[in-house]
Amino acid sequence: MSDTGATPPESGQPQPVPPPPPPPGPPPGAYAYPPVPGYPPPAYPVKPKANGFALTSMILGILGLTIGLCLLFFPVMPILAVVFGYVALGQMRKTGAPGRGYAIAGLVTGYIGIALALLWLIGSIIGTFTSPMPTF
DSSP states (O other): OOOOSOOOOOBTBOOOOOOOOOOOOOOTTOOOOOOOTTSOOOSSOOOOOOOHHHHHHHHHHHHHHHTGGGSSSTTHHHHHHHHHHHHHHHHHHHHOOSOHHHHHHHHHHHHHHHHHHHHHHHHHHHHHHHSOOOOO
């Protein structure tokens, strides 16, 4: 029998606790950041933010459909939504930033708002000329 120098623990003595396993590393495909002195490295990569013009386009398109009917300048918000949507798509094509869905939602709601504004204008014109004139 070979002696390795370790003695079996006697009953009554505490057993040594093994050290905890090391924390898991970043998931596969994560970005590797250089360590900053005094701070632990980030566990996961930071998600890039969506394009601001795309988000603005979507917000203006939704506002143009919901509260635009109550405002005097009804087609202004949908027109701005379409302009911001195209600007955002152009920027995202160059930079590859996320937010394409926001820009498309802004374009769709903007075009619907413009169509509603045109229908409102046509209805107002037709209603003006076809309504009977009051007699005093």
